[in-house]
Amino acid sequence: MSHLPHDPAPDAADAIGGVHVKYLVHCPRQLWLYARGYRPEGRSELVALGEFVDETTFTRRRDIDLGEARIDWVTTGAVVHETKSSRSPAPAHAAQVRHYCLLLERRGVAVRGGIVHYPLIRRTTDVPWDAAARAEAEATEAAALAVIAADAAPPRLARSACRGCSYRDYCWGD
Numbered sequence: 001m002s003h004l005p006h007d008p009a010p011d012a013a014d015a016i017g018g019v020h021v022k023y024l025v026h027c028p029r030q031l032w033l034y035a036r037g038y039r040p041e042g043r044s045e046l047v048a049l050g051e052f053v054d055e056t057t058f059t060r061r062r063d064i065d066l067g068e069a070r071i072d073w074v075t076t077g078a079v080v081h082e083t084k085s086s087r088s089p090a091p092a093h094a095a096q097v098r099h100y101c102l103l104l105e106r107r108g109v110a111v112r113g114g115i116v117h118y119p120l121i122r123r124t125t126d127v128p129w130d131a132a133a134r135a136e137a138e139a140t141e142a143a144a145l146a147v148i149a150a151d152a153a154p155p156r157l158a159r160s161a162c163r164g165c166s167y168r169d170y171c172w173g174d
């Protein structure tokens, strides 16, 4: 088992970024490890592909840096855009966008909603932003903070759910 470099200090909700939300939804254990600075050796092909799609798909855009959270871009009317290299929409994608909407709203932006772009399948999905979405985003943020603050790592997922996870070497010794 690898040494964990440091303990997390999630003293503010601003400490939660898009990666934290993605990992929480995928696997709380992954979030716990990530928050303690654990980074797998090398990078998975999926991550590399994601960055490639991200860099090549849109040429006119404006990234928004909110500390831990980095939003792909926001268009007029405050619509949050997120680009994914995945070929299928997943709950984590919408959860990330809702988190960004929450962060922007806290900064006084009148957020209208979000759109997740899937350039590899030429699809988009809308992410509504309303009272229910806000409550969901707040619950997700609270859950992420609770996972990070836990003394012990959450249990592993069923091994079949770990396929493609870059933390498998830590969890399973692969």
Ligand code: SF4
Residues within 6 Å of the ligand: 026, 027, 028, 029, 030, 155, 156, 157, 161, 162, 165, 166, 167, 168, 169, 171, 172
């Ligand atoms: S290998 Fe499995 S249990 Fe470990 S972090 Fe990844 S998904 Fe979670």
